[in-house]
Amino acid sequence: MFRSTLKSLACGVLLPLTICTAAQAQQPSSGGTLQLVVTPEPPGIVTGLVTNTPSQMVGGNIFESLLRFDQSLKPMPALAESWVIDAQETTYTFTLRQGVKWHDGKDFSADDVVFSLNTFLPQVNPRWRNIMKAHVQSIEKTSANTIVIKLQHIFDPLLLMFENGSMPMVPKHIYDGTDFAKNPMNNTPVGTGPMKFKEWVAGSHIELVRNPDYYIKGLPRLDRAIFRFIPDAASRAIAFETGQVDVMTGGSLESADVQRLSKTKGVCVSTAGWELFAPLSYFQLNVRSGPLANKTFRKGLMYALDRELIRDVVWSGFGEIADGPISSRTRFHPEKAEPSYDYNPEQARKLIQQSGYKGETLNYLVAPYGEIWSRTAEIAKQLFSDVGVNINLITTDAAGWNQRARAGEYDITNNWPYQYGDPALGVSRMWVSSSINVGSPFSNTGGYSNPEVDKLFERGATASAAERPVIFKQIHNMLADELPALWSVDIQFPTLYRCKVHDFVTTASGANDGLLNAWIEK
Amino acid sequence: MATVRFVLIRLLKGAAVLLAIAALNFFLIRAAPGDPASVLAGEAGASDPIYLEQLRQRFGLDRPVIEQLAIYMKNIATLDFGFSARNNRPVLDMIMERLPATLLLTGAAFVMSLIMGVVLGVLAAVKVGRISDTLITLFALIFYATPLFWVALMGQVVFALKLGWLPNIGYVTVGADLTGLAYVTDVALHLVLPAMTLALFYMALYARIMRASTLEVSGADFIKTARAKGLPEGYITRRHVARNAILPVVTLAGLQAGQIVGGAVLIETIFAWPGIGRLMFDALTQRDYQVLLGVFFCSSALVVLFNIITDVVYRIADPRIQMKA
Numbered sequence: 001m002f003r004s005t006l007k008s009l010a011c012g013v014l015l016p017l018t019i020c021t022a023a024q025a026q027q028p029s030s031g032g033t034l035q036l037v038v039t040p041e042p043p044g045i046v047t048g049l050v051t052n053t054p055s056q057m058v059g060g061n062i063f064e065s066l067l068r069f070d071q072s073l074k075p076m077p078a079l080a081e082s083w084v085i086d087a088q089e090t091t092y093t094f095t096l097r098q099g100v101k102w103h104d105g106k107d108f109s110a111d112d113v114v115f116s117l118n119t120f121l122p123q124v125n126p127r128w129r130n131i132m133k134a135h136v137q138s139i140e141k142t143s144a145n146t147i148v149i150k151l152q153h154i155f156d157p158l159l160l161m162f163e164n165g166s167m168p169m170v171p172k173h174i175y176d177g178t179d180f181a182k183n184p185m186n187n188t189p190v191g192t193g194p195m196k197f198k199e200w201v202a203g204s205h206i207e208l209v210r211n212p213d214y215y216i217k218g219l220p221r222l223d224r225a226i227f228r229f230i231p232d233a234a235s236r237a238i239a240f241e242t243g244q245v246d247v248m249t250g251g252s253l254e255s256a257d258v259q260r261l262s263k264t265k266g267v268c269v270s271t272a273g274w275e276l277f278a279p280l281s282y283f284q285l286n287v288r289s290g291p292l293a294n295k296t297f298r299k300g301l302m303y304a305l306d307r308e309l310i311r312d313v314v315w316s317g318f319g320e321i322a323d324g325p326i327s328s329r330t331r332f333h334p335e336k337a338e339p340s341y342d343y344n345p346e347q348a349r350k351l352i353q354q355s356g357y358k359g360e361t362l363n364y365l366v367a368p369y370g371e372i373w374s375r376t377a378e379i380a381k382q383l384f385s386d387v388g389v390n391i392n393l394i395t396t397d398a399a400g401w402n403q404r405a406r407a408g409e410y411d412i413t414n415n416w417p418y419q420y421g422d423p424a425l426g427v428s429r430m431w432v433s434s435s436i437n438v439g440s441p442f443s444n445t446g447g448y449s450n451p452e453v454d455k456l457f458e459r460g461a462t463a464s465a466a467e468r469p470v471i472f473k474q475i476h477n478m479l480a481d482e483l484p485a486l487w488s489v490d491i492q493f494p495t496l497y498r499c500k501v502h503d504f505v506t507t508a509s510g511a512n513d514g515l516l517n518a519w520i521e522k
Numbered sequence: 523m524a525t526v527r528f529v530l531i532r533l534l535k536g537a538a539v540l541l542a543i544a545a546l547n548f549f550l551i552r553a554a555p556g557d558p559a560s561v562l563a564g565e566a567g568a569s570d571p572i573y574l575e576q577l578r579q580r581f582g583l584d585r586p587v588i589e590q591l592a593i594y595m596k597n598i599a600t601l602d603f604g605f606s607a608r609n610n611r612p613v614l615d616m617i618m619e620r621l622p623a624t625l626l627l628t629g630a631a632f633v634m635s636l637i638m639g640v641v642l643g644v645l646a647a648v649k650v651g652r653i654s655d656t657l658i659t660l661f662a663l664i665f666y667a668t669p670l671f672w673v674a675l676m677g678q679v680v681f682a683l684k685l686g687w688l689p690n691i692g693y694v695t696v697g698a699d700l701t702g703l704a705y706v707t708d709v710a711l712h713l714v715l716p717a718m719t720l721a722l723f724y725m726a727l728y729a730r731i732m733r734a735s736t737l738e739v740s741g742a743d744f745i746k747t748a749r750a751k752g753l754p755e756g757y758i759t760r761r762h763v764a765r766n767a768i769l770p771v772v773t774l775a776g777l778q779a780g781q782i783v784g785g786a787v788l789i790e791t792i793f794a795w796p797g798i799g800r801l802m803f804d805a806l807t808q809r810d811y812q813v814l815l816g817v818f819f820c821s822s823a824l825v826v827l828f829n830i831i832t833d834v835v836y837r838i839a840d841p842r843i844q845m846k847a
Contacts, residue, residue: 043609043808202616202620203795228696244689399554440568442569
């Protein structure tokens, strides 16, 4: 009795889902409607075409990829039932599930996979396009339900690409020969996932319903899921408090509201479900010229940052302190970076003076994605002023930030790109020379160029699994020393939900797969 | 006959104004940094030059600006609002599905604020100097001065959260799939908070103006004559004072009516009301030029239209006013 009370109490505080479900070891019940919030309203929900977070959270339940991943990033079967990697690690053979149907009743087959991987995704997905070019030799079907991928050389992170957020399998019979982006079926998508699309009322909600022909018997357990769009942060919090919605997906609540609401009776919090994305935030620096081109100056700024303060005040205690470019949730994260930095304003002042800083004003482009980033900027400005560095805050909206960030029109800005489980997939693109001036804000917009780092990342991508930890430890330490960015908070975006909702966050993609296993206690 | 001529000439002038506004808007929205392609590329989280080029082509941004303007003006002349490449839908569809919700909200608020404002204004003027006058004036001052978004949020906190009487967001109970009378009641319940919040501000405005105007008219000679003739006070107020005092309110109401499409952005955002104001705001942050231009055009058209209607109403309210087109 005491143990179960203790565990129920634990559910009201910040603990991962696994502990909560262990406490309530009940039989899942079937049926019911789940009301969730995603923000902002997605521009589309075909996850291959649109890869922003709300699109993945909704579309990820309609589309599937070959694999999904558990919270330790181990691959699990999705549309691929099993897979074999040969001894040279260059041939991957996937055996596909049989008897899977698309939502419109047609059969799913290896033809759809070949079409998706060879034609559709290279056209619309820049990450897959670049991986195909650099590492893949051929993708063919060898039988009605077998696919063989041959690589040019070892590419250990290949399996991690097959997640439903950016690599969905799409129906060949709908997309073949059409203009993918303009295909009218994009507004009523057809996938293989546990939930089918029902309707999209613009400005209000998207409704999904159970897929009765889903290939796993007994799943999904919900009848319907409704994703509500509520643009104002305060209204979102009130909607959750009044019981109008049951799940607030990560990023939909300001952290002050998370603190307050997580202490309410009947509310559970989960910080899991981001392992595949692991957004690690940092202060990205434009190192092309000026004081920031000087490593001593950058080290000074690093010592001036009180990251515990930022984590506790701005993020309400959620998140870990980052010591380098690789997140603790991503593979090959070293235990501790060398060098590491603590908050030391004295040391900061010394180094800044040593670097020959003459009082130039640095332009800090504030990220326009919520209160969190405005506060981070204000705190950083105060901390930097404290050690004698002049900062000018520049505020703009999302489009303006995109424009300036990708053109490198800033001295300092914040960024928190997804890491996708492996440093070769999500981390390298921020720090290699080939990623300068590619037109995306999520690239090497600071202009950092180090041929040694480039070489290491290149080796790290194609080395065998045994060598990679050593290589990435080297990279991690090198970048912790070079500081092309000031490593800040390894973000945890908590998911808040009513405790009667179970098994919503069960994979490394969290809310993207949320409706697969979720059920509501009667 | 004169009225018909008046309206026709004004409509023609209005059309010319609209075309000029459309061209101006076209250049104005391009003045903001960023474009729809870079916004989408930024949201995608990963990009390369090929992706960016594909997006630019989709949005027609790879063509010279003058060509884009020419295409746009030609479409406007045929009332073709174009295609939103971001949402993969025709702009007209996007506007039409959101317009009814806004018209319901702003229409209800407009009617409420006008009726309540005029009544309260006349009441305050008739009872000038007494307690009811002070209360009404105070009430008007409070709701005129308090920020709209604060009133909206407090309304949600008090009536939705604490008392639980009303829903705090949306225009229907999503997922309930109600029909018929139950549906109408549901929408009405959802309408109360947002419409009242919007109405309170304008009500305060009308009350103050009506009160001032009524006081002014009440002191006129012809009113003294009417009283001397022995007409009942109520009759004088209704038939002689109000009709004359209402002209300033008509002006103001005409202006508010023009904002019937775009003026409720704040309320629509806070109450998650799926209207056109929010569509415009979202299109602005997404730099969705086609949608923005479409909404701006609708908004301008309605302003021009209501300007004409206001002038006609003047004539009806006060036959002494001449109609010169």
